[in-house]
Amino acid sequence: MNDVAATAGVALKTVSRVVNDEPGVNAATAERVRQAIELLGYRRNDGARVLRRGRTASIGLIIEDVADPFYSGLSRAVEDVALRNGSLVFTGSSGEDPQRERALVLAFCARRVDGLVIVPAGYDHGYLAPELAAGTRAVFADRPPGPAVEVDTVLCDNDGGARTGVAHLIAHGHRRIAFLGDQAAIFTAQERLRGYRQALEAAGLPYDPALVSMGVPEQSRVTAAVAGALALDHPPTALFTGNGQLTMAALRALETLSTGPAVLPCRVTPGAEASRPAIVGFDDFALADLLNPAITVVAQDPTRLGRTAAELLFRRLTGETGPVERIRLPTHLIPRGSGELPPPA
């Protein structure tokens, strides 16, 4: 900037004015400055600017894994809102590891991000308190913070969604419905399990722990869980899966376990359909409509979740006060076939 000023024969401040489009600069002077900028290939150093002004015009986003379609949809929404607000976004994947979540949040705070959108992996957010006290704003998305801090939160209607999905299966005649959930420590997994139980209760059906399996959404575990359930004396006639990854893994498990010979181009052996359990999954996913049968899901809207959280964050950053907000986003059932299969006669 000094060099530019020297080359243009003006003072430092004038260059600053031109660079920032501040009013009160003679058009001719401004032009000279712009030429000097061009000549020297000058670029404003935003880091220094930030240091002086206090606002970094950047936010941090912590999710579980960008590579998961649910979170990448959320990411894109956050990014778009940030862009509209003139802000850049640091993204970090926690991989469901509270240590990494913490490290990322702290690293972002050290960069003095203006705010954070956090999908937490852990429950202890005491580490956030000093940052919040220092003025960094945070919005939790998809899962709430632990009791140590009180911040705006945008969640999905997990138990309501699960209730709807399970009630749908019940309405189609199922009485033995297995529940396949994510790790029991995860908030959304707990809420969805709760919804499952509520639906059973509302229909006067017993809760059978043998029909419930919670754990990591790995194929091997899911295959084992599905196989185990189907091998019960009174096997389930339907399956409710707690998220998109689990649904896909369960479908693959059913395919693997299917006893009939794999016949191309139609893998489902004619006549074998009837023995196939009905399935409803939490989360919509690409191609759910092209499977055979097409998959009935309880859809959330990751884009809306991200947008809502980011917009709330920017409203806070632009000074909106008021009590901590707790927003619940609705889900909706999309019947496609797999959830309408009747139980075997």
Next chain:
Amino acid sequence: MNDVAATAGVALKTVSRVVNDEPGVNAATAERVRQAIELLGYRRNDGARVLRRGRTASIGLIIEDVADPFYSGLSRAVEDVALRNGSLVFTGSSGEDPQRERALVLAFCARRVDGLVIVPAGYDHGYLAPELAAGTRAVFADRPPGPAVEVDTVLCDNDGGARTGVAHLIAHGHRRIAFLGDQAAIFTAQERLRGYRQALEAAGLPYDPALVSMGVPEQSRVTAAVAGALALDHPPTALFTGNGQLTMAALRALETLSTGPAVLPCRVTPGAEASRPAIVGFDDFALADLLNPAITVVAQDPTRLGRTAAELLFRRLTGETGPVERIRLPTHLIPRGSGELPPPA
């Protein structure tokens, strides 16, 4: 930092030494400083640190859309490599818009990122030259830069992959193969089209422009393209799709266009299979193996692409010199059924 120094009764520099684990501080003094830090909730301001030291320990990543599984896989890989190198990553989606690509790159540069991983939307990268001259390193991934700059590039073997996929269809007896590609302006789309033509030529088959359709991967366009091809006097018996989005859209189009009644739980009317065109797609995607028939693909490895690009970037950032690198990553064919369907007798 001043406050900490005052509270601990030491000089500013001593606090700096403690914060940075520099040697040469009395253990007792260090402890006093640490207590003061704790007491005041002090956090080092990395922005100021960066201003002084010159390195921001952050990189920028520009992709087309985080929400696309191909790019989100790439993102995650870049993020992981960055983490291992103690760096944070700014992510931005260009949405295939050269203006936005440019704006994002420039914004990242203004933040003085150490380097960039760019999946370019445009071809004119003249705007990058001053940044490169200023010392910012860049690596292009998936698509090369325009002629204005010369930088490291990691690409996938697009024409080779397409050649393999199309040759596979030819080997299964197909003589009329349609090609459905992304917008003709996109580098990878061009290379894949080239591979398609090479495969035809190698087999002594004529190139028929009526069988080729390039454009945005929107469902309506794809449905129209597929319908158009199938309505030709000599319709194709097989289809090669140029990327994952196109493959999914084409499958949906085939489903929509399928003349037989939709019969649950098996949508493909018995007997109708024979009239279904074979299909091979570029890019693997979730559930490709569970469709009916399962989808044969030419798979790239987005994780490897991201990892390779990011590692190259960090090697450059740690001083590795040498000529500009141009890396090509292999693809591999995964036969699953759809690509092995024979043409109608």
Next chain:
DNA sequence: ATGAAAGCGCTAACAC
């Protein structure tokens, strides 16, 4: 082992 001073590149506050 510790400290004082200078300055990274910029903008806010106030002259002129």
Next chain:
DNA sequence: GTGTTAGCGCTTTCAT
């Protein structure tokens, strides 16, 4: 309209 000065929070250099 334009320039001067101070200082954002830190690290570097050079003393002590």
